[in-house]
Amino acid sequence: VQLQASGGGLVQAGGSLRLSCAASGGNFDSYAMGWFRQAPGKEREFVAAISVIMWSGTSTDYADSVKGRFTISRDNAKNTVYLQMNSPKPEDTAAYYCARARGSWVVVTTRQYDYWGQGTLVTVSS
Numbered sequence: 001v002q003l004q005a006s007g008g009g010l011v012q013a014g015g016s017l018r019l020s021c022a023a024s025g026g027n028f029d030s031y032a033m034g035w036f037r038q039a040p041g042k043e044r045e046f047v048a049a050i051s052v053i054m055w056s057g058t059s060t061d062y063a064d065s066v067k068g069r070f071t072i073s074r075d076n077a078k079n080t081v082y083l084q085m086n087s088p089k090p091e092d093t094a095a096y097y098c099a100r101a102r103g104s105w106v107v108v109t110t111r112q113y114d115y116w117g118q119g120t121l122v123t124v125s126s
Helices: none
Strands: 002-006 009-012 016-024 033-038 045-050 060-062 070-075 080-086 094-101 113-116 120-125
Touching: 002 094, 002 113, 009 016, 016 033, 016 094, 016 120, 033 070, 033 080, 045 070, 045 080, 060 070, 080 094
Parallel strands: 009 120
Antiparallel strands: 002 016, 016 080, 033 045, 033 094, 045 060, 070 080, 094 113, 094 120
């Protein structure tokens, strides 16, 4: 399984940015996916996660710090998960990592993910 994150860059506070994560080599639609981030000198932290698509849709979860501003989504036809970042703040500056969960449900700790992308850097200027 390989995960390729992209879409990072420099964005002004209050703007918007969309991160993408393309997966290959696995049954993408059978696993939950997540986004984490890591700022310099800090531990990697949970940002958002999305379950597999069920008959009722998907379930999602967000860190309190991004709730209402970020949206996670997935496109199984493209084996891709997205993170739409609206109204980013300077404190959102970090390397963002996508990851595949070990199962189908939303999980929020790093140990519950087994495959990781290489990270894409997001810098939010004030």
